[in-house]
Amino acid sequence: MNPYALTIHELQEKLKKKEISSVELTKSILDRIDDVDEKVRSYITVCKDSALAEAKKADAQLRRKGSHSPLLGIPIALKDIFLTQGILTTCASKILSNFVPPYDGTVVRKLKEAGAVIVGKTNMDEFAMGSSNENSTFGITRNPWELDYVPGGSSGGSAAAVAADECIASLGTDTGGSIRQPAACCGIVGLKPTYGRISRYGIIAYASSLDQVGPMTKDVTDCALMLETVAGFDPADSTSLNAPVPSFGSELKKKVKGLRVGIPKEYFIPGTQPEVENAIREGIQVLKKSDVEIQEISLPHTEYATAVYYIIATAEASSNLARYDGMKYGLRAEAKNLTQTYMESREAGFGAEVKRRIMLGTYVLCSGYYDAYYLKAQKVRNLIMGDFTEAFKNCDVIVTPTAPTTAFKIGEKIEDPLQMYLSDIFTIPTNLAGLPGLSIPCGFDSKGLPIGLQIIGKPLDEATILRVAYAFEQATDWHTKKPTLRT
């Protein structure tokens, strides 16, 4: 098999045994990008020279004796929301189209310390706002399984790059489903860890009480290896959790027998594509054979989560994005006075969806509406979190569909923002509750598009999610399927 098609844990062995060098591996990835990215368009920036230099350094380190990080010499792609020193970082926005960060964010620093090779920056929905990657100022990323379909979003470029073997693994961010939904759409594994598990320092903010970084990988083992490399307390992020980071990789193979799996009835609703529901039901049967206990549970406030999300996330966004004023960095329009400079810079620099969310967020925070919208949403957020707290008294993980449908056609939902927002109904509640959630491939629909199964866990209990996901992966072969990149 071509090196680009392998996983981190497979390559780790090959690098250790000198069957391949990091430079050879990195070249294989760069060639693959040359071959297929014209079709898929996963990348905004490919860092060819610096990647090869990093690979060379990794090879020197590999020649030294001693234990190495599992990511040493592995080509990784980063969503273009991570600040990378000296490398263009746009957040897929016109307003940041020339922005070159003066420093690395914490996770980027950790990846570099682990000896990973940063191969490039992937496409996304502008400022992580979207579920289809159609809101990028740099063009639309395509779903490697069917090129006329969206890859999901907002981490769609990362998901497509992993699925199309244009990197070995990637990091994305997830505010309302932006790792898990594209992972489901592209047939890969995507994990949003517990809020605070991974530092947000040096990541362009969208909605600060919901944003979280996470791995997007070809299988569960790689997901665990990525997570243990980038997780952990960071004094530079005041919401970072000071909790020990388990060795996720070595806990994967522990037995799942006797674990209690909750199935919430509110996640099996009319409007879900029947093929998706069937695949999830079959996935539950697969888990049952590993001797877990399946039980129906209830998360009664699920139907309110999307409404809560579009108040809280947009309110936080309207405040976070106030910094783009054309003064210290980013696009500045020439105008007759200061106020007009702000107004015209923001008009010219933001795309339609970003403007919509800033407008909505500003509206719900307006005096007079604050109680009716923002305060109300915070109260219902508490009810949603309470649902999970109650449910987890009787179960260890919760299993649901990741998204109500498989990937949709490019252009299908762009005119109807509300329909687009509803793509995330099954992923949003975990962000509101700060819980970890993972999407794993569990089948295909009749068009050949992948389906994702979501596993939600207790706070800081990514280890149990990964164990259940690993057991599922051992019993199925969905993760071994590769797209053919046909039009």
Add this chain to the structure above:
Amino acid sequence: MSLTREDVKQVATLARMELTPKEEEQLTLQLGKVLDYIERLNQLDTEKVEPLAHVGDIVNAFREDRVTNKPAIDSLLSNAPDREDDFFKVPKIIE
């Protein structure tokens, strides 16, 4: 609750965004639809529910106030739309 075009204009001013007439028209319609959807929250009695601003238990994360980074004047200013010497140059603030 219906959203008017005047509301949209006023919010755009608060958000410091110049909108084209077409954008105003579209946003009135699209945001109106989203706000109608959000109305469903009023089905819930939340009189006795505490608002949740944040999921963690973290209260005031303090750390020592000391400089940890090296000066990076040039890399910072290289992103500036306009500069003069070691300063950001911005439009006149007081007319």
